[in-house]
Amino acid sequence: MDLTPAQIVHYLRLSQLEPVLRSEAIWACVHCETCSTRCPQEVDVSKLLGAARVAAYRAGYVAPNQAVAAYFASFLENLYLYGRSAELPLTIICKLKSEDYFRDFDLGLRLIARGRLNFLSLPKGGAIYRRLYERVRQKEKEAGA
Numbered sequence: 001m002d003l004t005p006a007q008i009v010h011y012l013r014l015s016q017l018e019p020v021l022r023s024e025a026i027w028a029c030v031h032c033e034t035c036s037t038r039c040p041q042e043v044d045v046s047k048l049l050g051a052a053r054v055a056a057y058r059a060g061y062v063a064p065n066q067a068v069a070a071y072f073a074s075f076l077e078n079l080y081l082y083g084r085s086a087e088l089p090l091t092i093i094c095k096l097k098s099e100d101y102f103r104d105f106d107l108g109l110r111l112i113a114r115g116r117l118n119f120l121s122l123p124k125g126g127a128i129y130r131r132l133y134e135r136v137r138q139k140e141k142e143a144g145a
């Protein structure tokens with residue numbers, strides 16, 4: 001990571017967003033929550049990094065690792081469509097965005113064989129979440145966010 005969690009918190013305390021939003025660290029975090037659990041100041045660094053990633057994405061900062069950026073954008077679209085992670089659409093959207101169609105192909109076949117990527121079972125009730133997202137977007141627009 002180019003910035004440590006402590007450095008990120010320090011920048012944020014100084015209201016210096018730019019170095020944080022441009023950092024590789026916010027994209028490298030896998031939200032294992034080790035730092036949040038162990039922080040002596042009880043800072044939830046994992047959540048901070050997640051929020052920074054969303055802010056960077058919205059501000060148009062490009063993630064240094066395109067695979068991570070493709071996954072992140074795909075995951076957000078997946079949440080918008082289904083309200084939660086749906087592995088098959090997530091995989092398809094991510095493959096299309098990354099234009100990396102055949103990496104992990106063998107793994108995908110094994111997951112399909114074990115029923116982990118199910119073509120017939122998609123989450124239901126996504127329309128509720130889409131309405132919720134639209135309301136939040138509308139509120140953000142009204143608030144000038």
Ligand code: SF4
Pocket residue numbers: 005028029030031032033034035036045046049
């Ligand atoms: S949540 Fe885990 S991966 Fe993310 S910064 Fe903390 S320790 Fe690192």
